Amino acid sequence: MRRDDDLSGTIDWTTVFMYGALVLFGWLNIYAAVYDETHQSVFDLSLNSGRQLLFIVAAFLVAFVITIIDMRFYETFAYFFYGLILFLLLLTPVIGKEVGGNKAWIGIGSFGIQPSEFAKFITALAVGKFIGSVGFRMENLRSQFLLFVLIGLPMGLTFLQKDTGTALVFASFILVFFREGMSPFLLIVGICAAVIFILTLLVPDPTYLYVAIGAILVLLIVFDRRKKIKRIVTLTLAALMISGVIASVDYIVKDVLKPHQQNRVKALINPDADPLGFGWNVTQSKIAIGSGGFFGKGFLKGTQTKFDFVPAQSTDFIFCTIGEEHGWIGSTIVIGLFVAFLLRILFLAERQKNRFTRAYGYSVASIFFFHFVVNIGMTIGLVPVIGIPLPFFSYGGSSLWSFTILLFILLKLDAQRGHVLQRI
Amino acid sequence: MNEGRKEIFQLVFVLVGLTFIVKLFFIQVVDNHYAELANSNSILRQVEYPFRGLIYDRNRKLIVYNTPEFDLQIIVNDVKKFDSAKFCEVFNLTREELRLKFKELKSRKKEYSPVKPLRFIERLSNEDMARIEDRLDEFPGFYIQARTTRAYTSPALANALGYVSEISKTELKKDTTGIYRQGDYIGQSGIEAFYEEQLRGKRGVRFKLRNVKGIEKGSFNNGEYDTLSVPGQDLVSSIDLELQQYGEKLMKGKAGSIVAIEPSSGEVLALVSGPSYDPNLLTGKKYSSNFKTISSDTLKPLFNRPLMAQYRPGSIFKIVQALTALQEKVIIPETRIPCDRTIINCHGDHSFEDLQGAIANSCNPYFHNVLRRMLNQNKSTDTYEDTRLGLTEWDKHIKSFGFGTQLGIDLPNEKSGLVPTPELYDRAYHNKPWKFSNIYSIAIGEGENLVVPLQMANFAATVANRGFYYTPHLVKAIGKEGRPLHQYTLRHYTTVDSTYFKVAVSAMQQVVESGTGQWYAKLPDVIVCGKTGTVQNEPFPDHSVFIAFAPRDNPKIAISVYVENAGQGARAGASIASLMIERYLFKQTRRQYMEDYVLAGKFLD
Numbered sequence A: 001m002r003r004d005d006d007l008s009g010t011i012d013w014t015t016v017f018m019y020g021a022l023v024l025f026g027w028l029n030i031y032a033a034v035y036d037e038t039h040q041s042v043f044d045l046s047l048n049s050g051r052q053l054l055f056i057v058a059a060f061l062v063a064f065v066i067t068i069i070d071m072r073f074y075e076t077f078a079y080f081f082y083g084l085i086l087f088l089l090l091l092t093p094v095i096g097k098e099v100g101g102n103k104a105w106i107g108i109g110s111f112g113i114q115p116s117e118f119a120k121f122i123t124a125l126a127v128g129k130f131i132g133s134v135g136f137r138m139e140n141l142r143s144q145f146l147l148f149v150l151i152g153l154p155m156g157l158t159f160l161q162k163d164t165g166t167a168l169v170f171a172s173f174i175l176v177f178f179r180e181g182m183s184p185f186l187l188i189v190g191i192c193a194a195v196i197f198i199l200t201l202l203v204p205d206p207t208y209l210y211v212a213i214g215a216i217l218v219l220l221i222v223f224d225r226r227k228k229i230k231r232i233v234t235l236t237l238a239a240l241m242i243s244g245v246i247a248s249v250d251y252i253v254k255d256v257l258k259p260h261q262q263n264r265v266k267a268l269i270n271p272d273a274d275p276l277g278f279g280w281n282v283t284q285s286k287i288a289i290g291s292g293g294f295f296g297k298g299f300l301k302g303t304q305t306k307f308d309f310v311p312a313q314s315t316d317f318i319f320c321t322i323g324e325e326h327g328w329i330g331s332t333i334v335i336g337l338f339v340a341f342l343l344r345i346l347f348l349a350e351r352q353k354n355r356f357t358r359a360y361g362y363s364v365a366s367i368f369f370f371h372f373v374v375n376i377g378m379t380i381g382l383v384p385v386i387g388i389p390l391p392f393f394s395y396g397g398s399s400l401w402s403f404t405i406l407l408f409i410l411l412k413l414d415a416q417r418g419h420v421l422q423r424i
Numbered sequence B: 001m002n003e004g005r006k007e008i009f010q011l012v013f014v015l016v017g018l019t020f021i022v023k024l025f026f027i028q029v030v031d032n033h034y035a036e037l038a039n040s041n042s043i044l045r046q047v048e049y050p051f052r053g054l055i056y057d058r059n060r061k062l063i064v065y066n067t068p069e070f071d072l073q074i075i076v077n078d079v080k081k082f083d084s085a086k087f088c089e090v091f092n093l094t095r096e097e098l099r100l101k102f103k104e105l106k107s108r109k110k111e112y113s114p115v116k117p118l119r120f121i122e123r124l125s126n127e128d129m130a131r132i133e134d135r136l137d138e139f140p141g142f143y144i145q146a147r148t149t150r151a152y153t154s155p156a157l158a159n160a161l162g163y164v165s166e167i168s169k170t171e172l173k174k175d176t177t178g179i180y181r182q183g184d185y186i187g188q189s190g191i192e193a194f195y196e197e198q199l200r201g202k203r204g205v206r207f208k209l210r211n212v213k214g215i216e217k218g219s220f221n222n223g224e225y226d227t228l229s230v231p232g233q234d235l236v237s238s239i240d241l242e243l244q245q246y247g248e249k250l251m252k253g254k255a256g257s258i259v260a261i262e263p264s265s266g267e268v269l270a271l272v273s274g275p276s277y278d279p280n281l282l283t284g285k286k287y288s289s290n291f292k293t294i295s296s297d298t299l300k301p302l303f304n305r306p307l308m309a310q311y312r313p314g315s316i317f318k319i320v321q322a323l324t325a326l327q328e329k330v331i332i333p334e335t336r337i338p339c340d341r342t343i344i345n346c347h348g349d350h351s352f353e354d355l356q357g358a359i360a361n362s363c364n365p366y367f368h369n370v371l372r373r374m375l376n377q378n379k380s381t382d383t384y385e386d387t388r389l390g391l392t393e394w395d396k397h398i399k400s401f402g403f404g405t406q407l408g409i410d411l412p413n414e415k416s417g418l419v420p421t422p423e424l425y426d427r428a429y430h431n432k433p434w435k436f437s438n439i440y441s442i443a444i445g446e447g448e449n450l451v452v453p454l455q456m457a458n459f460a461a462t463v464a465n466r467g468f469y470y471t472p473h474l475v476k477a478i479g480k481e482g483r484p485l486h487q488y489t490l491r492h493y494t495t496v497d498s499t500y501f502k503v504a505v506s507a508m509q510q511v512v513e514s515g516t517g518q519w520y521a522k523l524p525d526v527i528v529c530g531k532t533g534t535v536q537n538e539p540f541p542d543h544s545v546f547i548a549f550a551p552r553d554n555p556k557i558a559i560s561v562y563v564e565n566a567g568q569g570a571r572a573g574a575s576i577a578s579l580m581i582e583r584y585l586f587k588q589t590r591r592q593y594m595e596d597y598v599l600a601g602k603f604l605d
Helices: A013-034 A048-068 A071-076 A078-095 A115-132 A141-160 A164-179 A185-202 A206-223 A229-256 A259-269 A280-290 A318-350 A355-379 A397-415 B005-030 B033-042 B084-091 B095-107 B126-133 B169-174 B190-194 B196-200 B241-250 B284-295 B314-327 B355-360 B364-375 B383-400 B422-428 B436-444 B453-464 B498-513 B569-586 B592-600
Strands: A097-099 A102-108 A111-113 B043-048 B062-074 B118-124 B142-152 B164-166 B185-187 B204-210 B216-219 B235-237 B256-262 B267-274 B468-470 B475-478 B491-493 B529-535 B543-550 B557-563
Touching: A013 A048, A013 A318, A013 A397, A048 A397, A071 A078, A071 A115, A071 A397, A078 A102, A078 A115, A078 A141, A111 A115, A115 A141, A115 A164, A115 A355, A115 A397, A141 A164, A164 A185, A164 A355, A164 B005, A185 A229, A206 A229, A280 A318, A280 A355, A280 B005, A280 B033, A318 A355, A318 A397, A318 B005, A355 A397, A355 B005, B062 B126, B084 B095, B084 B126, B095 B118, B118 B126, B118 B142, B126 B142, B185 B190, B185 B196, B190 B196, B241 B256, B241 B267, B241 B569, B241 B592, B256 B453, B256 B569, B314 B355, B314 B364, B314 B383, B314 B436, B314 B453, B314 B498, B314 B529, B314 B543, B314 B569, B355 B364, B355 B498, B364 B383, B364 B436, B383 B422, B383 B436, B453 B468, B453 B498, B453 B543, B453 B557, B498 B529, B498 B543, B529 B569, B543 B569, B557 B569, B569 B592
Parallel strands: none
Antiparallel strands: A097 A102, A102 A111, B043 B204, B062 B118, B062 B142, B164 B185, B204 B216, B235 B475, B256 B267, B256 B557, B468 B491, B529 B543, B543 B557
16 A cells, blocks of 8 residues: 555656646747847746746646645545536626636736636536446436536536637537547537538538538439438438538528627638738738748747737747747647647546546546647637637646646546545 | 547547648748748838938039928828817818828728828928927827938029939839839939939838837847948039029029030039029929929920020121131131121121121121131032032031030930031922022021020130030039049040130120120120120010120130020120129129119110
């Protein structure tokens, strides 16, 4: 039996080093993004870089505190925290202050915190606890329904704060459900829907899509050697369903999405259509990254990010600074580091002996993955502009702390994995 | 049942990472287009306009300098709501004009950008600026851009100086040097055009980094690619500004010209064209409206008469005839010819003069006879052929005085005048034969002869120099201590020996002392040599011509005066010339009555 206080030997230092590297490189990029020859002090609190340094120190403290708390605390109080955060999320629109069009912040002095950021790890704990509970069976429809309620509540409340980006992050839990045994059907339907969604936007008139689907259906039926009635009916039904999806997507895009959201989606498909209008973010972001070349312009030498061509360059578009100043080499290293980090979390999750910790580990991986894909994807024009931060890189205390807590709870759970009874 | 799902996760993570890396490779390494876009985004190529060279007079008095003018620029995105009534008041616009300005701004399709500074109001003057400066902060999004324009210390010399204006689209297309860009200033006429190369200087370029708002953020690569602007070279003009102003005063209300030259150098001392205009009218904001008024004036103030007006020279041409005849040895100074007024009319009381007397009395029959001797030297038995040979010979001499060709003064648009040639008469008579009796009026400077006032003054200088001239020029030094252009340092000799010039000099002295010019051209304390001319201009009054130089020995000034429709050369021409000579040599007007006479301008009474 291991001793409870034997931390140094059991905590996964590889992950801690990766975390440290990401945070350090992230801070350097914020420093570069806001760098100005007149403000050279590293500790200048009027600058994002100075404040971020403060946030980092606080994050280290938080990480330390997490690792000295016993792991049972997290599992025990998971639902309590979950209730608390739902309450805070409900409260936010009432007492929150408006930042950039979103009422997602609660002000404490001059700093603000974003409850939706903390909702991520709390929901992860709650999901983990639910999946890890005695008698949980993924095949059970009721269990599945409850899981979706579990992630749907914070998601919906975040949507209400008009913080679409953070709300979408909760969708990443579907990956966890998949890992824990949910049929891939939902995932495949989701991916198909996304593909159809994009296709609907790409093709100016949905009629073409209907014709194409009809043609594919006819071809499938004609070349089907068995020609069973049942199969034909299934195919026809599928085609009709897809057409229905197209019709609804067309309706959603044209009548439900707000103009700025429509534009973000349109910018993804053709950013050059209006480079100074709705395509501005994506165009400028790609210019900044593209101008970096192979080796980059060098630390603090970026012109596009430094001179505000890229909007939100120290927060959501921080990757532009990496692309511009460190070039393809630097970007590849960062992406490589992220992928290694994600794989490491998968490894940690897989070596857990209890379902709670494994589900939690997959939640951590899925959340980081979602941020990684969406954030970098949007800066290079592969994903629509959705305002979510790049973990450890984007400026902001709330997101850094929430990612730190998210990660270090896993590390703590992992460190104490020998203490739990095998429940799998 | 969950076998393999872990691997799916790993695969997806790695694939996404690889997708990003590949996409980045295309954006960053394969496609250069983004780097160019980034440069045009953030590197501002800022042209630094050079100062145009200054122009001084021969006494180093400043004539032309640069004065700041201001453009109002707008950055559309920075404009906040403002009080349009106040704006109109500050910028002196009507509401309608303001509306049009904004409309026009939007119509500049290619140039238009909401984040770049665009020109909104052009050419605000210093006075405008004084009013605007304090109140500009009431209108965010509007900025002032300074550059310089020309200004003049006196309203004189407009035609010789020329003017500067923004280069036109057609000029820009024609420009093969690649020096000019849209919006550049270029000399349009006069010295400004002729010495454009020296005056314009070299544009500097500064590469500046700027942020998304177009606000400068320091130099690019520490100014490694920047070049400083080089100011244009200053010019020292040969013009005596004081004399020029005096000449313009005398020519007020008259059409014609005064050209004064320093014979020993060919430097032009004064170049008066009447009527003229104030060069300050063709600078700054009012350029286009004033240009329209001035260029449509029926008296043609933009027409530079000393160089462009081609007149018949009249009797002053008798000196030229005398010199060529002496050189051809068809007469000697003592040759006497009766004043036979049945051949050609004459005036004054004389009947049988020698050369000097004929010049002093401007005897027409004498020179009719002289030209006959010139043209019919019996080199051929055929009269027609003989005249042709004589005229060819005559041409050679006349042209050596600089008549019939552009002298090559350092101003554009110089006219060449006309010296009749056998070919000209062949054309005029449709290839039918012609002889002396057909063309004799050229003997007295009438007929087909055409000269410009500059050539007349140059001729006076040639006589003053006893046989040679320097090409007249207005710039005596390029750069403050420099030299004139090489072509202005060369002597041009006529085909007539200098000994014959001595005869012409004493004849011209006699014109002033006791001949036709005695009343108006004679000056105390200095020997003036001159010749009057009265050019027929039926049905209008005659043109009044006078050429002169002084002092007789070591001449300091040679001059030609041409006053249109002012009657006898002995009056308007001689009086103006003598006043100019007096002003130049003695720096004062000693005969106030003469000045009053000229200013009154009633030469025909």
